[in-house]
Amino acid sequence: MERPAVPSARGRQGGLPARVLWALLLALLAPPAASAVEVEDTFRGLAFFQETFPSEKEAGEMLLEFNQEEFVHVDWDQKRNVWRLPEFTHYGYQTHCALANLAVLKESLEILMKRTNQTQAQNAHFVFQRIGDCSFQSNGSEAGSGPTPHVRFLDRFAFGRQEFVRFDSDRGEFEAVTTLGEPIARDWNSQKDLLEDARREVERFCRPSYETAERFASGRKIPPKLKITLSENSLAPNALLICTVDSFFPSKINISWFRNGKEEDESRVFTTDLIRNGDWTFQMAVMLEAQPERGDVYACQVEHASFPEPVTVRWEAQSKSARSKMWTGIVGIVMGVAFAAAGISFYLKSKKGQAIPQPAALIS
Ligand SMILES: *[C@@H]1O[C@H](CO)[C@@H](O)[C@H](O)[C@H]1NC(C)=O
Ligand SMILES: *[C@@H]1O[C@H](CO)[C@@H](O)[C@H](O)[C@H]1NC(C)=O
Numbered sequence: 359m360e361r362p363a364v365p366s367a368r369g370r371q372g373g374l375p376a377r378v379l380w381a382l383l384l385a386l387l388a389p390p391a392a393s394a395v396e397v398e399d400t401f402r403g404l405a406f407f408q409e410t411f412p413s414e415k416e417a418g419e420m421l422l423e424f425n426q427e428e429f430v431h432v433d434w435d436q437k438r439n440v441w442r443l444p445e446f447t448h449y450g451y452q453t454h455c456a457l458a459n460l461a462v463l464k465e466s467l468e469i470l471m472k473r474t475n476q477t478q479a480q481n482a483h484f485v486f487q488r489i490g491d492c493s494f495q496s497n498g499s500e501a502g503s504g505p506t507p508h509v510r511f512l513d514r515f516a517f518g519r520q521e522f523v524r525f526d527s528d529r530g531e532f533e534a535v536t537t538l539g540e541p542i543a544r545d546w547n548s549q550k551d552l553l554e555d556a557r558r559e560v561e562r563f564c565r566p567s568y569e570t571a572e573r574f575a576s577g578r579k580i581p582p583k584l585k586i587t588l589s590e591n592s593l594a595p596n597a598l599l600i601c602t603v604d605s606f607f608p609s610k611i612n613i614s615w616f617r618n619g620k621e622e623d624e625s626r627v628f629t630t631d632l633i634r635n636g637d638w639t640f641q642m643a644v645m646l647e648a649q650p651e652r653g654d655v656y657a658c659q660v661e662h663a664s665f666p667e668p669v670t671v672r673w674e675a676q677s678k679s680a681r682s683k684m685w686t687g688i689v690g691i692v693m694g695v696a697f698a699a700a701g702i703s704f705y706l707k708s709k710k711g712q713a714i715p716q717p718a719a720l721i722s
C-alpha cells in the first residue's frame with residue numbers, strides 16, 4: 359500500500375522525497391536502548407540539515423510527530439510550517455524557533471565538516487540530524503487511569519548518519535557515543551545553562567506536547583470503511599475472501615470472520631500488518647480461505663472504538679457461476695469526529711519560547 363502523497367512542501371528538494379529520506383535517516387540510527395517498561399506513546403521532534411556537493415544544495419526540515427503520526431513540519435526552503443491535518447491549524451506553533459533550530463543544525467554541520475576535513479569532498483552529501491524522543495511509559499497501571507507515566511527524553515545527534523552524542527534524561531547529562539562525540543559531550547556538559555536546559559526538556563518540551571497530542575488522539579475516533587471482496591484463482595482450490603478495513607483511528611481493532619454465524623477457525627484467517635495511511639488513519643485486511651457453497655453467508659465483524667457495538671458486513675455465496683456477486687456495505691453508522699483539542703495551543707514552549715531545545719552554538 360502506497361502512502362498517500364503528502365501535500366505540497368514535502369519531497370521537493372531534488373533527490374529523495376523527504377518522507378523517504380526520513381525513513382532512511384531513522385533506519386540508520388540505532389533504536390533507543392530497550393527498556394524493561396513498555397513504551398506506550400512517543401512524541402518526537404526531529405530535524406535534519408543536509409548539504410550536497412559540489413552543487414551546494416541545502417535541505418532541511420524539522421517535524422513533530424506523535425506515535426509516528428505527523429503533526430507539523432517546517433521546511434528550510436519554504437520557511438513556513440505545514441500542518442498535516444486541517445484540524446491542526448488551531449494549534450499555535452513557533453515557526454521561527456524551528457527555523458532557528460535548523461540554522462543551528464546547519465552551523466553545526468558545517469563545523470563538523472571542517473573538523474573532519476570533509477569540506478573538499480566531491481559528489482557527497484553531509485547530514486546532521488537531531489532526534490528528540492519523549493517516551494511515556496506507564497508501569498502496568500491501566501492506560502489513562504493510573505499515575506502519570508514516566509517520561510524519558512532521549513535527544514540524539516548524528517553526523518553522517520552516525521550518532522555521536524546523546525542526552526538521556528534518565529542519566530541527566532550528555533554522553534559521547536563515538537570518539538567524535540567525546541570532546542563535544544565534555545564541552546556541552548561544562549556549559550551549565552545548556553545542561554540545565556537539557557534537563558528541563560522533560561517538563562518544557564515533552565509534557566506539554568504530550569498533553570496536547572494525547573488529548574487530540576484520544577478524542578479522535580474515525581470509523582473504518584468496510585468492504586468484502588472475493589479473490590478467485592482458477593488454479594487454487596479455495597477462494598479468498600478479503601475483508602478490507604480502511605481509514606480508521608485509533609489503531610486498536612478486532613476483526614473476525616464468521617461463516618453461517620459461526621466464527622471461522624484462525625488457521626484459515628490471515629491478517630496483514632497494520633498499515634499507516636500517513637494521515638492519522640490506518641488500514642488492515644483480513645483474509646479468509648473459503649470454499650463457499652451456495653447459500654453460505656460469510657460475515658466480517660469489526661470491533662472498534664468508533665462503533666458502539668460490533669459492526670458486520672456480509673457476503674453471500676451465490677450459485678458457483680455467480681459467486682462473485684457480493685454485498686459490500688459501507689457501514690451505516692456515521693459518527694461525529696470529536697476534536698477535543700481544537701483551540702488548544704500547541705506551543706512547544708518554554709517560558710522563553712523556544713521550540714525544541716536549542717543545541718545552540720553547541721559545536722564550536
Ligand atoms: C585535518 O587536516 C588538518 C590539517 O591538514 C590536520 O592537522 C588534521 O589532523 C586533520 N583532521 C582529521 C580529522 O583528519
Ligand atoms: C509506577 O509509577 C508510579 C508513578 O510514577 C511510581 O510511584 C511507582 O513506584 C511505579 N511502580 C513501579 C513498579 O515501577
Ligand SMILES: *[C@@H]1O[C@H](CO)[C@@H](O)[C@H](O)[C@H]1NC(C)=O
Nearest residue numbers: 610611612613660661662663
Ligand atoms: C478486542 O477484543 C478484546 C478481547 O475480547 C477486548 O478486550 C478489546 O476491548 C477489543 N477491542 C476493541 C477495539 O473492541
